[in-house]
Amino acid sequence: xxxxxxxxxxxxxxxxxxxxxxxxxxxxxxxxxxxxxxxxxxxxxxxxxxxxxxxxxxxxxxxxxxxxxxxxxxxxxxxxxxxxxxxxxxxxxxxxxxxxxxxxxxxxxxxxxxxxxxxxxxxxxxxxxxxxxxxxxxxxxxxxxxxxxxxxxxxxxxxxxxxxxxxxxxxxxxxxxxxxxxxxxxxxxxxxxxxxxxxxxxxxxxxxxx
Numbered sequence: 001x002x003x004x005x006x007x008x009x010x011x012x013x014x015x016x017x018x019x020x021x022x023x024x025x026x027x028x029x030x031x032x033x034x035x036x037x038x039x040x041x042x043x044x045x046x047x048x049x050x051x052x053x054x055x056x057x058x059x060x061x062x063x064x065x066x067x068x069x070x071x072x073x074x075x076x077x078x079x080x081x082x083x084x085x086x087x088x089x090x091x092x093x094x095x096x097x098x099x100x101x102x103x104x105x106x107x108x109x110x111x112x113x114x115x116x117x118x119x120x121x122x123x124x125x126x127x128x129x130x131x132x133x134x135x136x137x138x139x140x141x142x143x144x145x146x147x148x149x150x151x152x153x154x155x156x157x158x159x160x161x162x163x164x165x166x167x168x169x170x171x172x173x174x175x176x177x178x179x180x181x182x183x184x185x186x187x188x189x190x191x192x193x194x195x196x197x198x199x200x201x202x203x204x205x206x207x208x209x210x
Contacts, residue, residue: 002150002180003150003151003152003153003157003180003181004148004149004150004151004179004180004181005148005149005151005160005161005164005177005178005179005180006146006147006148006149006177006178006179007146007147007148007164007167007175007176007177007178008122008141008144008145008146008147008175008176009113009144009145009147009171009174009175009176010144010145010174010175011112011113011118011121011145012111012112012113013111013112013171013174014174015051015111017170017171017174018051018111018170019051020170021054021109021163021166021167021170021171022049022050022051022054024166024169024170024192024196025049025054025162025163025166026049027195027196028159028162028166028191028192028195028196029049029159031191031194031195032158032159032162032191035155036155036156036158036159037058037059037062037102038056038057038058038059038156038159039056039057039058039059039060039103040055040056040057041055041056041057041106041108042057042060042103042106043057043058043059043060043061043101043102043103044059044060044061051111052110052111052112053108053109053110053111054107054108054109054110054163055106055107055108055109055110056106056107056156056159057103057104057105057106057107057156058098058101058102058103058104058151058154058155058156059102059103060101060102060103061100061101062098062100062101062102062103063100064098064099064100064102098154098155102154102155102156103154103156104150104151104152104154104156105149105150105151105152106149107149107151107156107159107160107163108147108149109147109163109164109167113145117145118145120145121142121143121144121145122137122141122142122143122144122145122146123137123142124136124137124142125137140173140176141176144176153184158187158188158191160188161185161187161188161189161191162188162191162192164177164188165185165188165189165192165199165202166192166196168202169192169198169199169202176205177204177205178204178205179204182204185202185204188202189202
């Protein structure tokens with residue numbers, strides 16, 4: 001099973017709202033950074049967290065040697081934030097195994113989509129059924145722009161979920177968030193609730209389900 005979070009968004013976010021996303025995301029990272037180290041989009045260098053761009057990945061050469069092999073979807077032992085919610089999140093990384101490489105696919109949420117992406121907004125027709133008839137998308141998605149991140153459930157997945165929860169909190173219907181693993185967002189929700197005072201009210205958008 002693929003472990004992918006995906007979203008549909010407007011072409012350009014409000015600069016003030018985006019600034020609030022950056023501010024709250026930095027607060028979360030300040031608490032998580034000892035256990036959830038982030039790198040640039042290619043798994044090296046520093047993440048980009050600015051007034052115009054959020055872009056990061058896990059650390060490629062993380063040096064972790066403990067645990068089992070990486071998994072594309074969490075097993076029955078995945079998770080771990082509930083015991084740590086009153087403490088320092090120390091159980092989080094142990095439940096998300098990387099086997100020496102904490103990076104996978106980059107997460108990118110810019111203030112504004114690029115020129116190339118602007119040429120391909122979401123259209124009216126979602127797909128064609130077995131009889132060749134067009135099946136239309138929800139009206140709320142038409143004209144938005146699609147993006148996604150496959151984290152393979154590695155440790156930086158916690159930062160990805162937190163960032164999307166924060167974005168949804170500030171942007172409301174300007175972003176539609178979905179996931180192939182809708183039942184695995186508790187960790188991200190509890191992180192945001194502890195650090196920001198919101199998060200437990202987060203719900204994935206049904207419209208975003210593929």
